[in-house]
Amino acid sequence: MIVYDLECRGGSHRFEGWFKSSEDFARQKEMGLVSCPHCGSADVDKAVQAPRLARKGNQLPEPAMPRHEPRMPAQPAVAEAPAAAPAAAAPVANAPLPPEAVEMMHKLVKMQAEALKSSRYVGESFAEDARAMHYGEQEVETIHGHATLAEAEELLEEGIAVVPLPFPALPPDQAN
Known part of the structure; x- marks a missing residue:
C-alpha cells in the first residue's frame, strides 16, 4: 500500500489516501472516486510531502552471529x-549524551x-x-x-x- 498526502484545490483541505499503487491512485482520480472528505470536492491532487525512507525497528537486519565463541x-x-551487542529492535539516536x-x-x-x-x-x-x-x-x-x-x-x-x-x-x- 502507498499512503499519499492529498489536498483539495477548492478548500485547501489536507488528508491521507491509501492506494495499491501510483497507477491505482491515477485510475481512481480519473474515475472521480477520490474526493475531499471535508468538502466533497473531486478536484484533489497529491500534496507535497517528505519521502518516508526510515525503516521501522522491526525491519532492521539481524546482526551476524560470530563463528567463534566470544x-x-x-x-x-x-x-x-x-563489547555490547547492538540492539536490533531500537536504533540509538545520534545525539550527545x-x-x-x-x-x-x-x-x-x-x-x-x-x-x-x-x-x-x-x-x-x-x-x-x-x-x-x-x-x-x-x-x-x-x-x-x-x-x-x-x-x-x-x-x-x-x-x-x-x-x-x-x-x-x-x-x-x-x-x-
Whole structure:
C-alpha cells in the first residue's frame, strides 16, 4: 500500500489516501472516486510531502552471529566486560549524551584505572589462575585477564568471584 498526502484545490483541505499503487491512485482520480472528505470536492491532487525512507525497528537486519565463541574477560576483583551487542529492535539516536552520563563514565574509567594499578594482568590464563588461587594452589592476589563466557560461568558455579570490567583494558605490553 502507498499512503499519499492529498489536498483539495477548492478548500485547501489536507488528508491521507491509501492506494495499491501510483497507477491505482491515477485510475481512481480519473474515475472521480477520490474526493475531499471535508468538502466533497473531486478536484484533489497529491500534496507535497517528505519521502518516508526510515525503516521501522522491526525491519532492521539481524546482526551476524560470530563463528567463534566470544571472549569475556573476567577476574575475582576486576574484569573486562564483553563489547555490547547492538540492539536490533531500537536504533540509538545520534545525539550527545547528557552531561551527567559523561561525568559518570569518566568516574568509572578513573575507578577502573585505579583498580587495575593494583591488579596483575594474566591474559588468557585468567580462569586457570583464578581457580588455582581459589583452591590454594597459588598465592591469592587481584588479577585481570580474559575468559570465555563459559569459563566465567564455570568459575561462578564453583564459587569463585568474577566481575566484568565496565570498559575494555589493554594488556600492559600494548598500553602507551
